[in-house]
Amino acid sequence: MPTKQQLQQQYDEIKAKGLNLDMSRGKPGADVLDFSNDLLKLPTDYKSAGSATDCRNYGILDGLPEAKVLFAPIHGVSPDNVIIGGNSSLQMMYDSIVREMVVGSWLSKNDKIKFICPVPGYDRHFAICESLGIEMLSVPLSADGPDMDKVEELVKNDASIKGMWCIPMYSNPSGTTYSDETVRRLAKMPTAASDFRLLWDNAYAIHHLSDTPDSLLNILDECEKAGNPDRVYMFASTSKITFPGAGLAIMAASSRSLAFILKHMGFQTIGSDKLNQLRHIEFFKDYSRITAHMKSLQGVLKPKFVAVLEILEKELTPFGLGKWHNPNGGYFISFDGKKGTAKRIVQLCKDAGVVMTSAGATFPYGNDPDDTNIRIAPTFPPLEELKQAMEVFCASVKLASA
Amino acid sequence: MPTKQQLQQQYDEIKAKGLNLDMSRGKPGADVLDFSNDLLKLPTDYKSAGSATDCRNYGILDGLPEAKVLFAPIHGVSPDNVIIGGNSSLQMMYDSIVREMVVGSWLSKNDKIKFICPVPGYDRHFAICESLGIEMLSVPLSADGPDMDKVEELVKNDASIKGMWCIPMYSNPSGTTYSDETVRRLAKMPTAASDFRLLWDNAYAIHHLSDTPDSLLNILDECEKAGNPDRVYMFASTSKITFPGAGLAIMAASSRSLAFILKHMGFQTIGSDKLNQLRHIEFFKDYSRITAHMKSLQGVLKPKFVAVLEILEKELTPFGLGKWHNPNGGYFISFDGKKGTAKRIVQLCKDAGVVMTSAGATFPYGNDPDDTNIRIAPTFPPLEELKQAMEVFCASVKLASA
Numbered sequence: 001m002p003t004k005q006q007l008q009q010q011y012d013e014i015k016a017k018g019l020n021l022d023m024s025r026g027k028p029g030a031d032v033l034d035f036s037n038d039l040l041k042l043p044t045d046y047k048s049a050g051s052a053t054d055c056r057n058y059g060i061l062d063g064l065p066e067a068k069v070l071f072a073p074i075h076g077v078s079p080d081n082v083i084i085g086g087n088s089s090l091q092m093m094y095d096s097i098v099r100e101m102v103v104g105s106w107l108s109k110n111d112k113i114k115f116i117c118p119v120p121g122y123d124r125h126f127a128i129c130e131s132l133g134i135e136m137l138s139v140p141l142s143a144d145g146p147d148m149d150k151v152e153e154l155v156k157n158d159a160s161i162k163g164m165w166c167i168p169m170y171s172n173p174s175g176t177t178y179s180d181e182t183v184r185r186l187a188k189m190p191t192a193a194s195d196f197r198l199l200w201d202n203a204y205a206i207h208h209l210s211d212t213p214d215s216l217l218n219i220l221d222e223c224e225k226a227g228n229p230d231r232v233y234m235f236a237s238t239s240k241i242t243f244p245g246a247g248l249a250i251m252a253a254s255s256r257s258l259a260f261i262l263k264h265m266g267f268q269t270i271g272s273d274k275l276n277q278l279r280h281i282e283f284f285k286d287y288s289r290i291t292a293h294m295k296s297l298q299g300v301l302k303p304k305f306v307a308v309l310e311i312l313e314k315e316l317t318p319f320g321l322g323k324w325h326n327p328n329g330g331y332f333i334s335f336d337g338k339k340g341t342a343k344r345i346v347q348l349c350k351d352a353g354v355v356m357t358s359a360g361a362t363f364p365y366g367n368d369p370d371d372t373n374i375r376i377a378p379t380f381p382p383l384e385e386l387k388q389a390m391e392v393f394c395a396s397v398k399l400a401s402a
Numbered sequence: 403m404p405t406k407q408q409l410q411q412q413y414d415e416i417k418a419k420g421l422n423l424d425m426s427r428g429k430p431g432a433d434v435l436d437f438s439n440d441l442l443k444l445p446t447d448y449k450s451a452g453s454a455t456d457c458r459n460y461g462i463l464d465g466l467p468e469a470k471v472l473f474a475p476i477h478g479v480s481p482d483n484v485i486i487g488g489n490s491s492l493q494m495m496y497d498s499i500v501r502e503m504v505v506g507s508w509l510s511k512n513d514k515i516k517f518i519c520p521v522p523g524y525d526r527h528f529a530i531c532e533s534l535g536i537e538m539l540s541v542p543l544s545a546d547g548p549d550m551d552k553v554e555e556l557v558k559n560d561a562s563i564k565g566m567w568c569i570p571m572y573s574n575p576s577g578t579t580y581s582d583e584t585v586r587r588l589a590k591m592p593t594a595a596s597d598f599r600l601l602w603d604n605a606y607a608i609h610h611l612s613d614t615p616d617s618l619l620n621i622l623d624e625c626e627k628a629g630n631p632d633r634v635y636m637f638a639s640t641s642k643i644t645f646p647g648a649g650l651a652i653m654a655a656s657s658r659s660l661a662f663i664l665k666h667m668g669f670q671t672i673g674s675d676k677l678n679q680l681r682h683i684e685f686f687k688d689y690s691r692i693t694a695h696m697k698s699l700q701g702v703l704k705p706k707f708v709a710v711l712e713i714l715e716k717e718l719t720p721f722g723l724g725k726w727h728n729p730n731g732g733y734f735i736s737f738d739g740k741k742g743t744a745k746r747i748v749q750l751c752k753d754a755g756v757v758m759t760s761a762g763a764t765f766p767y768g769n770d771p772d773d774t775n776i777r778i779a780p781t782f783p784p785l786e787e788l789k790q791a792m793e794v795f796c797a798s799v800k801l802a803s804a
Contacts, residue, residue, distance in 0.1 A: 025460070033458045037448075040677070046435075046442060056435045056645040058427070086488050087675045094670040102500055103533060124669075131505060131669040243458040246677040267526075267533040268496040273489045273675065275442070275648040 004402040011395045019353035021389045026331040027380045036242040043278040055274035067277040075252040076218045085249035086272045089237035105195040116164035118146040120362030122172040125165045136364035145178035148185045159192035169216045170204035173334040173375035175327025177214035187222035198232040204330040229254040304378040315394035333376040341400040342371045348396035354389045406804040413797045421755035423791045428733040429782040438644040445680040457676035469679040477654040478620045487651035488674045491639035507597035518566035520548040522764035524574040527567045538766035547580035550587045561594035571618045572606035572732025575777035579616035589624035600634040606732040631656040706780040717796035735778040743802040744773045750798035756791045
């Protein structure tokens with residue numbers, strides 16, 4: 001290991017380059033978006049073949065039947081269990097929680113509502129809870145998913161625990177996919193709250209980075225089998241399949257849950273943008289084209305992940321600095337530095353012109369108790385910029401650890 | 403007046419035609435939608451000229467700056483006071499109310515919340531209130547707008563009155579435009595609730611049916627002048643300008659209100675569909691093209707209103723049956739039959755194959771105390787079908803009144 005002075009000198013040299021790079025968010029780059037540019041020329045017609053609907057006009061609250069058929073396989077459910085929403089699955093999550101709080105069974109307004117939050121996790125999930133006054137209980141995520149002994153213990157005894165965030169496949173940021181056993185335990189576990197819900201954010205359901213991808217058990221089936229059919233709300237979107245700003249959100253749940261959701265969605269809106277549904281139907285035609293499309297995206301994304309991992313390996317492994325994983329899919333690499341260094345690393349990166357996700361963002365209330373975790377988001381920058389940014393990152397890790 | 407038997411015979415003859423017509427909702431017809439078909443071919447580029455934003459990607463919670471500039475004149479406000487939403491202004495209304503209830507100043511959860519509802523009014527407004535447990539207080543709408551003596555009396559004394567629905571221009575269904583005096587009184591009136599809000603649904607702001615259109619005083623200015631700058635939430639959309647299913651919602655409010663709204667919208671979504679904003683920007687380019695476009699739509703819509711009015715005049719006036727108005731704009735003709743006949747008329751229409759808006763729908767809880775009001779929606783059917791439907795309607799009115 002070089003001396004602190006040498007590390008400072010290395011860092012200063014990199015800083016002197018005056019970079020201006022952003023690795024803060026899990027956004028696809030233009031290289032990925034370009035694969036969907038034909039969407040801009042669609043639809044060729046405004047009629048929906050399946051329903052003979054004039055998609056320019058009002059109506060069809062739950063989405064075009066063809067869109068449900070096309071996207072249901074992402075959740076592995078029947079099209080009957082699907083709602084096609086607008087351009088934001090986050091909005092469907094937020095609205096689902098608010099709906100429970102305002103007109104649903106979480107109505108008991110003066111009672112505290114609590115959510116279980118596997119950590120590290122997704123800052124926007126935590127922000128929703130914090131903004132709505134929902135208390136968050138952190139549970140550690142390990143290679144098989146959340147620590148199920150802890151989860152079971154919590155939900156069994158506390159009826160104010162009404163929900164749990166789950167990113168069950170290629171979790172943000174750790175890349176974890178829940179094991180079959182974890183999924184079964186989540187479906188089966190006794191809960192003190194009869195209206196406990198899993199907020200199942202399957203954002204990376206088909207976002208593989210490997211030819212031997214992870215697989216995930218179907219939670220809706222498992223909940224049904226376990227006699228808890230209404231326990232799960234499933235979410236996905238085409239945000240990281242087609243366009244993040246102009247894709248489709250795809251929700252799934254039991255028929256009883258859907259009846260409740262659609263009843264109240266029907267007061268909120270007359271329906272989502274059906275022309276954008278048509279656009280996606282014409283673009284993909286059938287599910288095999290979606291899988292082929294994801295393979296094309298993988299061709300662009302995989303080299304970025306490889307580059308990050310190679311630079312981490314080369315720069316940090318020799319000095320035993322940091323822990324990270326090689327994810328089979330998803331959008332992130334989760335990095336753990338020495339205790340008490342994450343904030344300092346992110347600050348050093350920023351001073352050298354590289355914006356990372358804030359340290360702490362992967363924990364409820366922005367509070368990483370050990371100050372170790374940093375979310376690396378390799379997808380947005382072009383490959384060359386990404387390599388530069390990772391040089392900055394590694395120099396910052398070394399300096400902060402010295 | 404013919405005998406009841408003759409009227410029955412006339413009705414039976416019409417019924418025997420086996421019509422199948424729908425006049426239930428305020429939907430534009432294909433003839434109107436066709437004027438916006440070029441939108442289907444747009445955008446030509448995914449970059450926003452004004453902000454150099456890649457509109458395919460995440461971001462820009464409040465809408466593209468160019469979209470704000472383009473649509474702000476509909477509200478007569480500065481682009482700084484505007485949020486461009488998704489495809490549904492109803493959703494922006496619903497969300498605005500829920501936001502106040504869950505994280506805003508209407509939080510006092512066990513207290514009753516009440517809204518003032520001018521009648522006749524819009525069933526979807528009333529449905530939102532009913533679904534959220536908000537008690538509705540009806541106030542009659544006259545030629546100048548709501549009965550302001552009653553409104554002022556109510557809001558002055560009851561702090562649980564937190565809101566009031568207003569369709570200030572070409573009101574649904576009566577076609578009423580609020581007078582300047584009414585707007586000023588709404589802006590100025592003392593309210594027991596310091597967080598009282600006007601839900602200003604300006605859905606028909608530029609939807610004129612006449613060359614001497616109504617005009618509406620700017621409520622945001624008046625609220626500002628009166629020292630109540632945060633009193634109003636303004637809503638509009640392109641649903642009846644371009645496509646109802648795939649247009650843009652346009653909200654406006656004071657800068658302080660917008661800060662609150664955007665803070666919480668930021669937890670709910672990363673942003674609305676910017677490609678659809680681009681589409682509209684490219685399609686219209688500037689506001690003068692929007693006004694010209696509305697003139698084209700008027701060319702299709704006006705003859706439908708004329709036809710309805712001519713048939714009502716010809717069939718009902720000789721017998722002194724019913725009251726209606728000749729609206730200067732909007733989407734509806736409000737019809738008042740003899741007391742206690744509205745439900746019967748709508749049922750007779752239905753039996754003869756013509757679906758009207760349910761009787762009572764224009765009143766809170768679907769309860770028209772006099773059972774007189776029926777909303778006629780002339781816009782959707784082609785002109786010939788509309789004439790047939792109106793023959794059915796008039797035969798039904800005559801039979802029900804006999």
